[in-house]
Amino acid sequence: MSAPVIETRGLCKSFGPQKVLDGVDLTVARGESLVVIGGSGTGKSVLLRTILGLESADAGEVLLDGEPASAAVRARFMRDFGMLFQNAALFDSLPVWRNVAFRLLRAMPAVQARTRAVERLARVGLGPEVADRMPADLSGGMRKRVGLARAIAADPKVIFFDEPTTGLDPQRAAAINRLIRDIVTETGATAVTITHDMTSVRTIADRVALLDHGRLRWQGPVAQMDKADDPVLRAFVQGEPLDWGPRAATGPRG
Ligand SMILES: Nc1ncnc2c1ncn2[C@@H]1O[C@H](COP(=O)(O)OP(=O)(O)OP(=O)(O)O)[C@@H](O)[C@H]1O
Numbered sequence: 001m002s003a004p005v006i007e008t009r010g011l012c013k014s015f016g017p018q019k020v021l022d023g024v025d026l027t028v029a030r031g032e033s034l035v036v037i038g039g040s041g042t043g044k045s046v047l048l049r050t051i052l053g054l055e056s057a058d059a060g061e062v063l064l065d066g067e068p069a070s071a072a073v074r075a076r077f078m079r080d081f082g083m084l085f086q087n088a089a090l091f092d093s094l095p096v097w098r099n100v101a102f103r104l105l106r107a108m109p110a111v112q113a114r115t116r117a118v119e120r121l122a123r124v125g126l127g128p129e130v131a132d133r134m135p136a137d138l139s140g141g142m143r144k145r146v147g148l149a150r151a152i153a154a155d156p157k158v159i160f161f162d163e164p165t166t167g168l169d170p171q172r173a174a175a176i177n178r179l180i181r182d183i184v185t186e187t188g189a190t191a192v193t194i195t196h197d198m199t200s201v202r203t204i205a206d207r208v209a210l211l212d213h214g215r216l217r218w219q220g221p222v223a224q225m226d227k228a229d230d231p232v233l234r235a236f237v238q239g240e241p242l243d244w245g246p247r248a249a250t251g252p253r254g
Pocket of ligand 1 (some may be wrong): 020038043044045047196
């Protein structure tokens, strides 16, 4: 069996006195679609950033393709990596096609990069007329599609999706979820998604990991998520309200 594409061992990260990651052991197998869920502020983004080397861990390690994530290993990993950012993170001064082709333009002539960008736009349901528009002229759903086209432009083997449905209405969110699932299946890419949108989880995930209080509290195939008897997972999946009121310390949940 090949080494996991991503593995974290005992990953810890604090900000001042706040312990955000407290020994996270995570593996992502080649070709699987893992969705990391957890409440707001539970450290999902910090976990992603630490895997990518944008934050340094206080303890523990990250392995990429089975090797400790040195600068050289990260550089190799990033060559086959694509990411859809939460707010699509498009460059507002560049037309759509240049956003999509941003990395391609370093590797091929502009004409070829533009052709590829138009193909990728088509894959996410956007016509060639969108290629020359500016990001500011697009709706939120279109921007997200452009972000997705950019994420897949260079045929990545690993794709991260950071809150892919944030800011979209339910129908556009469902369309993005479907696109992500289809693209991941088609390309065989390894995918890691962070979200608290349960519709995304059900559409995108092969496997689910619940982050809670700095640790992975539950992991398993998406099909087992509804049968699991972990109370924190159940509360999250069913969207039970958090108790923030004055009774929270002493009274029942509610
Ligand atoms: N650079 C930083 N400096 C200080 N605190 C930080 C920093 N980055 C994150 N944190 C804190 O770490 C905690 C986890 O943040 P993180 O963004 O990972 O949460 P999240 O699970 O992704 O939340 P959400 O679902 O709301 O995006 C939060 O309390 C946040 O304030």
